Amino acid sequence: MYEQASHALLNEILIALKPEIGNMRLRHFYTRLGANFYAIHSLFHLLYGGRTDFKEQMVSLVETLAFRYIERVPHLRRSDLERERDYNWFMSQKWVGMALYCDRFAGDLKGLRTRLPYLQELGVNMLHIMPILDCPPGHSDGGYAVRDFRNVDTRYGTTEDVEALSATLKRRDMLLVLDVVVNHTSDEHEWAQRARRGEKKYQDYYYVFDDREMPDTYEETMPEIFPTTSPGNFTRDEAMGKWVMTVFNSYQWDLNYHNPAVLIEMIDIILFWANKGADILRLDAVAFLWKKIGGTCQNEREAHLLLQLMKDCCQVTAPGVLFIAEAIVSPSEITKYFGEDAINAKECEIAYNAALMSLLWDAVATKNTKLLNLGIKNLPNKLERATWLNYVRCHDDIGLGFADSDALLSGYDPAQHRRFLVDYFIGRYSGSPARGLPFGENSETGDARISGSLASLVGLESALENNDEGAIDTAIKTILLLHSVILSFGGIPLLYYGDAIGMLNNLEYLADPYQRDDNRWLHRSRFDWSKAERRHQHGTVECRIFSALKRMIALRKEITAFADFDNRQLFVVDNPNLLVFSRTDQQNSRNKVLVICNFNVEAQALLIAPLLPHGLFQQGSMKDICSGERITAENDALMIPPLSCYWLAD
Ligand code: OTU
Numbered sequence: 001m002y003e004q005a006s007h008a009l010l011n012e013i014l015i016a017l018k019p020e021i022g023n024m025r026l027r028h029f030y031t032r033l034g035a036n037f038y039a040i041h042s043l044f045h046l047l048y049g050g051r052t053d054f055k056e057q058m059v060s061l062v063e064t065l066a067f068r069y070i071e072r073v074p075h076l077r078r079s080d081l082e083r084e085r086d087y088n089w090f091m092s093q094k095w096v097g098m099a100l101y102c103d104r105f106a107g108d109l110k111g112l113r114t115r116l117p118y119l120q121e122l123g124v125n126m127l128h129i130m131p132i133l134d135c136p137p138g139h140s141d142g143g144y145a146v147r148d149f150r151n152v153d154t155r156y157g158t159t160e161d162v163e164a165l166s167a168t169l170k171r172r173d174m175l176l177v178l179d180v181v182v183n184h185t186s187d188e189h190e191w192a193q194r195a196r197r198g199e200k201k202y203q204d205y206y207y208v209f210d211d212r213e214m215p216d217t218y219e220e221t222m223p224e225i226f227p228t229t230s231p232g233n234f235t236r237d238e239a240m241g242k243w244v245m246t247v248f249n250s251y252q253w254d255l256n257y258h259n260p261a262v263l264i265e266m267i268d269i270i271l272f273w274a275n276k277g278a279d280i281l282r283l284d285a286v287a288f289l290w291k292k293i294g295g296t297c298q299n300e301r302e303a304h305l306l307l308q309l310m311k312d313c314c315q316v317t318a319p320g321v322l323f324i325a326e327a328i329v330s331p332s333e334i335t336k337y338f339g340e341d342a343i344n345a346k347e348c349e350i351a352y353n354a355a356l357m358s359l360l361w362d363a364v365a366t367k368n369t370k371l372l373n374l375g376i377k378n379l380p381n382k383l384e385r386a387t388w389l390n391y392v393r394c395h396d397d398i399g400l401g402f403a404d405s406d407a408l409l410s411g412y413d414p415a416q417h418r419r420f421l422v423d424y425f426i427g428r429y430s431g432s433p434a435r436g437l438p439f440g441e442n443s444e445t446g447d448a449r450i451s452g453s454l455a456s457l458v459g460l461e462s463a464l465e466n467n468d469e470g471a472i473d474t475a476i477k478t479i480l481l482l483h484s485v486i487l488s489f490g491g492i493p494l495l496y497y498g499d500a501i502g503m504l505n506n507l508e509y510l511a512d513p514y515q516r517d518d519n520r521w522l523h524r525s526r527f528d529w530s531k532a533e534r535r536h537q538h539g540t541v542e543c544r545i546f547s548a549l550k551r552m553i554a555l556r557k558e559i560t561a562f563a564d565f566d567n568r569q570l571f572v573v574d575n576p577n578l579l580v581f582s583r584t585d586q587q588n589s590r591n592k593v594l595v596i597c598n599f600n601v602e603a604q605a606l607l608i609a610p611l612l613p614h615g616l617f618q619q620g621s622m623k624d625i626c627s628g629e630r631i632t633a634e635n636d637a638l639m640i641p642p643l644s645c646y647w648l649a650d
Pocket of ligand 1: 141142144287327328329396449
């Protein structure tokens with residue numbers, strides 16, 4: 001968009017730029033800056049226009065973009081141009097992700113390079129390495145309390161190791177995902193240290209208050225994130241003699257984006273890691289970016305403006321780099337993190353599908369799909385050229401974030417139903433085989449979330465203990481069923497590192513004084529390579545899970561209808577135990593895949609009549625892509641075996 005005021009300012013800035021910027025060959029930089037400057041300027045003005053130093057800050061932002069562009073090495077610039085041309089590249093069904101801790105999985109970054117064959121064997125080609133930046137040895141929140149945003153923690157390696165890994169991945173056509181913890185820093189970060197020593201400039205990087213007056217006002221409307229381990233949203237820093245906002249742990253200081261310098265620093269850091277070869281950046285806790293008295297300080301409009309700015313700026317310097325929004329918020333809020341408009345208000349290309357995740361766990365516990373179907377039906381439409389990150393579980397607790405309105409429509413009292421689910425997964429509900437732990441129980445609100453490994457939550461741990469073949473079978477089927485949904489739903493499936501071999505809960509964290517109060521470590525165990533070896537031993541649990549997943553992943557990559565082009569149709573069917581949807585190939589609308597999942601422990605019937613008008617089951621039978629078998633309707637109905645899934649094609 002061309003607009004005089006902003007273009008005049010752009011010209012002024014370009015003339016005033018430091019000579020080393022003006023002289024470089026920056027053709028692509030300038031065309032992108034020209035295209036995005038109106039948006040950048042308007043957004044920056046909306047947020048910071050009232051400041052006397054507005055113009056200086058604006059110049060400093062543009063300089064940051066230019067300097068990082070100058071540093072961007074030729075092969076990354078080439079990849080930017082390729083991705084500009086092939087702009088739907090990440091919507092393809094060929095991508096399958098996995099999140100892992102580099103130390104827990106492979107010792108360190110060098111070790112990780114030697115373990116890539118395992119990922120490739122499974123078919124994983126997008127690697128999210130959990131945060132690896134320098135953290136204090138003790139209070140690190142699993143890497144989310146960063147002490148130095150530009151250095152890799154010596155426990156994992158060096159920045160050069162990241163670059164080497166990125167190059168290795170590129171050769172194997174794999175993507176690298178890194179975290180940028182945009183919302184807060186460790187209290188040992190240099191900015192926090194200097195704030196503590198009384199430097200006003202750095203106190204302004206955080207929400208710092210002399211007394212309890214402002215904190216108390218904020219607290220009236222702010223919920224608590226870690227009520228058991230870190231109650232309240234403010235911490236008294238004795239050395240500074242002041243209160244500082246700490247929404248997460250008391251040692252994680254919230255950055256204050258009311259200060260433009262903070263935003264510019266963070267954009268600089270984003271571009272720094274883009275330049276080290278990250279293909280995708282996972283922006284942590286984006287819902288929390290903007291705090292405002294009287295609000296919940298989550299999902300504020302300004303948080304979205306900040307993300308739009310980050311995106312617009314990244315598109316100027318490193319347009320091939322994508323963002324993942326980590327916003328574990330209500331379904332109606334999540335989709336807003338894609339942005340409200342693909343051109344004018346773009347935010348993150350990818351977002352965690354926390355809604356689907358929580359709905360899947362509901363279906364596991366209730367063994368029906370009432371809420372799952374409603375939740376999917378009512379999932380707000382997302383932007384074009386935006387895609388979900390679909391996951392069964394991740395390194396965090398499982399929050400039951402489905403919409404209350406959907407729970408009501410399913411015939412549940414939302415609070416009571418959530419209590420049932422927590423009880424079910426922590427094994428407090430009689431007959432439940434699950435072995436989870438409650439996380440973040442809030443006695444005031446009654447809320448709780450769930451920790452535990454996938455295998456332990458679906459009953460594999462108890463089944464193995466009881467040597468109960470039937471229960472082992474049920475657990476394995478559930479693991480595969482859940483993955484069959486995330487592999488076919490539309491979006492990038494993100495596996496969690498231990499799940500493909502059925503890793504169980506691990507209590508080692510209790511021996512670590514810095515971990516023992518945070519039971520999310522229950523499902524963050526050291527990857528067991530001897531257990532992984534058994535994936536090749538026919539008949540073992542590991543082999544049964546791994547080989548089936550590997551097969552489904554390979555098949556997914558071949559099914560063009562699974563690419564994410566807003567091409568899913570949900571079928572509302574009579575049987576409340578089934579999830580039924582079709583996916584249609586964008587290139588050829590006759591090429592459809594029908595996905596049918598049965599979450600019940602009994603076989604279930606599906607009448608084919610409602611499918612016929614959609615060109616499905618025309619011949620009375622379809623082929624299951626996974627097993628290769630033909631599935632034939634009898635008496636106009638199909639029988640879907642317990643806890644199983646079909647991917648049906650003609
Ligand atoms: C994220 O988590 C990370 O994934 C956690 O591992 C960190 O502890 C946390 O940020 C702080 O850095 O912010 O938008 O319910 O889902 O804390 C969601 C707990 C987050 C997590 C929540 C989440």
